Amino acid sequence: MLNRSLAIARRVFAQLIRDHRFVAISMVVPVVVIYVFKVFFDAAATPLIKASIFVVPYGAFFVHFITYVLAAIVLVRERTANTLERMFIAGFRRSEIILGYVGAYSTLATLQSLVVLVGLQLLFELDYDLPQFLSLYLVMWLLAVISMALGVLVSNFARNEGQVFPFIPLIMLPTIFFSGIIIAVEKLPEWAQRLSFLTPLYYANEVIQQLIEGQTLADAAPDLGGLMGYGLAILLLANITLRERD
Amino acid sequence: METPAIKIENVTKRFGKIQAVSELSLQVQPGQIYGLLGANGAGKTTLLRLISGATRPNSGQLAVLGLHPMRQRHTLRTRFGYMPQTPALYEDLTPIENITFFGRAQPQPDLKRRVAEVLDFVGLTERARQPVHGFSGGMKQRVSLACALVHRPPLLLLDEPSAGVDPKLRAAFWQHFRDLAAGGTTILLSTHQMDEVLHCDRVAVLRAGEILAEDTPQNLLWRGQARLKVWQGGQLHTHTLSDVPAGLPPALQAYGLAPDVSRIELETDTLETIILNLIDEKSRHA
Numbered sequence: 001m002l003n004r005s006l007a008i009a010r011r012v013f014a015q016l017i018r019d020h021r022f023v024a025i026s027m028v029v030p031v032v033v034i035y036v037f038k039v040f041f042d043a044a045a046t047p048l049i050k051a052s053i054f055v056v057p058y059g060a061f062f063v064h065f066i067t068y069v070l071a072a073i074v075l076v077r078e079r080t081a082n083t084l085e086r087m088f089i090a091g092f093r094r095s096e097i098i099l100g101y102v103g104a105y106s107t108l109a110t111l112q113s114l115v116v117l118v119g120l121q122l123l124f125e126l127d128y129d130l131p132q133f134l135s136l137y138l139v140m141w142l143l144a145v146i147s148m149a150l151g152v153l154v155s156n157f158a159r160n161e162g163q164v165f166p167f168i169p170l171i172m173l174p175t176i177f178f179s180g181i182i183i184a185v186e187k188l189p190e191w192a193q194r195l196s197f198l199t200p201l202y203y204a205n206e207v208i209q210q211l212i213e214g215q216t217l218a219d220a221a222p223d224l225g226g227l228m229g230y231g232l233a234i235l236l237l238a239n240i241t242l243r244e245r246d
Numbered sequence: 247m248e249t250p251a252i253k254i255e256n257v258t259k260r261f262g263k264i265q266a267v268s269e270l271s272l273q274v275q276p277g278q279i280y281g282l283l284g285a286n287g288a289g290k291t292t293l294l295r296l297i298s299g300a301t302r303p304n305s306g307q308l309a310v311l312g313l314h315p316m317r318q319r320h321t322l323r324t325r326f327g328y329m330p331q332t333p334a335l336y337e338d339l340t341p342i343e344n345i346t347f348f349g350r351a352q353p354q355p356d357l358k359r360r361v362a363e364v365l366d367f368v369g370l371t372e373r374a375r376q377p378v379h380g381f382s383g384g385m386k387q388r389v390s391l392a393c394a395l396v397h398r399p400p401l402l403l404l405d406e407p408s409a410g411v412d413p414k415l416r417a418a419f420w421q422h423f424r425d426l427a428a429g430g431t432t433i434l435l436s437t438h439q440m441d442e443v444l445h446c447d448r449v450a451v452l453r454a455g456e457i458l459a460e461d462t463p464q465n466l467l468w469r470g471q472a473r474l475k476v477w478q479g480g481q482l483h484t485h486t487l488s489d490v491p492a493g494l495p496p497a498l499q500a501y502g503l504a505p506d507v508s509r510i511e512l513e514t515d516t517l518e519t520i521i522l523n524l525i526d527e528k529s530r531h532a
Binding site: 008010018081085091092 | 300332334
């Protein structure tokens, strides 16, 4: 099984590094968005507000959004090109395909999370020590990998690229409003609070806020566990719903 | 009698209201080259997908190499090579990368050498390291065929393998198919080109998901009519013979060795005419 997953990961990675535009979009767009965010933040924020409380979760959101959309579209492309069916008929299995994809895109997520976090650190002059930086990086990386799995899950319900687009606001709007990055989850109505548990950014934001306050990953273990559990649940769902046949 | 490589009994497949395959039965013996002939929409691709386990039948039974295409698909898929109608390749990758990738789906002792072999066979060694997206339709078909052959499967399912392939390479393909069949590989292929079925051991003519005729190409040819034209004393006499070998002597006996017979011609139906007549005949009865 691992050999076949590795074969898929190698193939996807070979395609990724040749798609310069895709890599550029994945890396440059978050930086541009962070810069725009900086301009906006400088104009709007009062000196009393601690920037890191907002900017790191927002950075995590950018990574989440971009990775989710790109992963969803790429897998649908496999379906429309009939290569997904050919993979199945050649003998690749569902779990191997998902694992292969997650493996290849994790490399991209590793770079993307690093670019975003370094960009935030430089632009907003955040003063994190190394353990704090690495902890934040781990959370952002984990979120990126989960976002990719979420993209794979969503792509299972679309037959072409066009059908992916309605899923973007469907997932992203609750994420923006209910994950706690704009308004504290406790202030939301009860039904919306329940909805927040369905967004990965909720768990990531909870961990990020604790890390920013100076706590460690061990202190944030329950929420970190929630994020990992969410990721596992999404991977499982993606595996169940990946359709081989019409 | 040997167990058939493919056994299909009363299989029906519907897509919504469309009946793609209807109560179809056929058997393919090991080492046979079996052709599915029919126009677009005749049910050839659906039948190949049913055999490969890519789609589930609504009713009927299928056994492929003694295995159930759905319940035992993971085992079965290690034992056949499939070439879809559209090339289904990663166009940003090279032929080597595509073939190696599909080759890795099954354990291979010397994959690198095997990839070189199949690339040589499809005549793409020189372009092995160029991205597929710049290739013509025929070249993509060749890469796709190489992907199906790479793990040396005992059964090949080929959906229009020579579509868009030039005549010289097509002849090479057929020679290779014959060599594979001689070595025991069973080949089931679809085509809409009449002349190609002459290379097959058996042929099923499909129309609207049903088999119109199933026989050897030679026997199908005998189903046609022949026209005997005799020029005698400046006059042309035409006789239509429905049974060519048996009907010819009595037709000629009428003329004996008459000295004024200046010319005799025997014009037989082509396979294309025979099949088109079959289709017309079934349409009239439907």
